[in-house]
Amino acid sequence: MxxxxxxxxxxxxxxxxxxxxxxxxxxxxxxxxxxxxxxxxxxxxxxxxxxxxxxxxxxxxxxxxxxxxxxxxxxxxxxxxxxxxxxxxxxxxxxxxxxxxxxxxxxIPPWTTAASMRLPDVYAALTRVAAEAGIASNEDRCRMD
Structure with missing residues (x-):
C-alpha cells in the first residue's frame, strides 16, 4: 500500500x-x-x-x-x-x-480513565487489582455486554 x-x-x-x-x-x-x-x-x-x-x-x-x-x-x-x-x-x-x-x-498507563477504555480492558484491569489484593474474581458471574 x-x-x-x-x-x-x-x-x-x-x-x-x-x-x-x-x-x-x-x-x-x-x-x-x-x-x-x-x-x-x-x-x-x-x-x-x-x-x-x-x-x-x-x-x-x-x-x-x-x-x-x-x-x-x-x-x-x-x-x-x-x-x-x-x-x-x-x-x-x-x-x-x-x-x-x-x-x-x-x-495500563496511570492517566488512562475507565471511560476511555473498552469494557473487557476495564474488567482486566479490575481483575489485576483484585488479584493483587488477594481477591479472586469469576468472569462467568459478570455480564460483559
Whole structure:
C-alpha cells in the first residue's frame, strides 16, 4: 500500500459520506485520536471504526504495552522518519502502521480513565487489582455486554 493509495481511500470515503452527521462523527473521532491529522482520522476509522487510542509499536512499548501477536496494523500517512521501510516515501511522507489500545496488552498507563477504555480492558484491569489484593474474581458471574 502506498501513500497515494491511502490518499485515494480518504478522498473516496469523504465523497461517499458527505453529510453533517458523518462530519460530526469524524470531528468526534478527532477528539479521541488526538495528534492525528484529519486524513489519518478518516483512515483509522475506515480501517478500525472502534479505534480510540492509537500509537506505533515503539510508542506502545514506551508506555509499557506491546502489540498483540497477529494484530494487523492500521495504515496511516506519516512523516518519512516514521514510515514502513517497505513503502516509498512521497514528498517526505510514507505509510506507517499504528495499533489501537485494544490491539495491545500490558500495563495500563496511570492517566488512562475507565471511560476511555473498552469494557473487557476495564474488567482486566479490575481483575489485576483484585488479584493483587488477594481477591479472586469469576468472569462467568459478570455480564460483559
Amino acid at each position: 502506498t501513500v497515494e493509495d491511502l490518499r485515494r481511500a480518504v478522498d473516496a470515503e469523504v465523497r461517499r459520506n458527505w453529510s453533517d452527521h458523518q462530519w460530526t462523527r469524524w470531528l468526534d473521532a478527532a477528539g479521541d485520536l488526538r495528534g492525528q491529522t484529519f486524513r489519518n482520522v478518516v483512515l483509522i476509522k475506515l480501517q478500525m471504526p472502534d479505534a480510540v487510542w492509537v500509537d506505533g509499536r515503539s510508542g506502545w512499548q514506551r508506555q509499557g504495552r506491546r502489540v498483540v501477536r497477529g494484530a494487523s496494523g492500521i495504515r496511516i500517512v506519516a512523516p518519512g522518519r516514521d514510515v514502513d521501510r517497505h513503502s516509498e516515501p512521497v514528498q517526505g511522507h510514507g505509510v506507517a502502521p499504528v495499533w489501537d489500545f485494544a490491539q495491545t496488552e500490558g500495563r
